[in-house]
Amino acid sequence: QVQLVESGGGLVQAGGSLSLSCAASVRTFSSYAMGWFRQAPGKEREFVAGISIGMRNKYYTDSVKGRFTISRDNAKSAVYLQMNSLKPEDTAVYYCAARWLVITTLAHECDYWGQGTQVTVSS
Numbered sequence: 001q002v003q004l005v006e007s008g009g010g011l012v013q014a015g016g017s018l019s020l021s022c023a024a025s026v027r028t029f030s031s032y033a034m035g036w037f038r039q040a041p042g043k044e045r046e047f048v049a050g051i052s053i054g055m056r057n058k059y060y061t062d063s064v065k066g067r068f069t070i071s072r073d074n075a076k077s078a079v080y081l082q083m084n085s086l087k088p089e090d091t092a093v094y095y096c097a098a099r100w101l102v103i104t105t106l107a108h109e110c111d112y113w114g115q116g117t118q119v120t121v122s123s
Contacts, residue, residue, distance in 0.1 A: 048060070
């Protein structure tokens with residue numbers, strides 16, 4: 001069983017920055033590909049960013065490329081999402097997700113989820 005706990009959400013003005021963290025309680029964290037998804041009111045959960053187990057491969061949805069950066073620290077069993085140049089359309093609940101070994105951009109393929117953290121960007 002993997003428990004994921006996100007932190008770092010909040011309210012920020014457009015153009016500002018936020019840094020999200022996700023702490024995992026599992027000894028085999030380095031064997032999980034990690035990702036961030038988000039869900040805005042009335043919309044489906046969508047992929048934001050993902051990072052492979054070896055950190056070599058990182059993927060981003062087009063709308064956040066150049067603004068968001070995903071990283072992980074296997075020694076701390078943590079994954080991070082640095083969000084810069086935030087826009088009102090980035091407003092959503094952000095979820096951390098884990099999948100055994102293989103990175104995915106599909107929510108239904110993720111094995112574990114955090115409880116989510118709210119990010120609100122005001123215009």
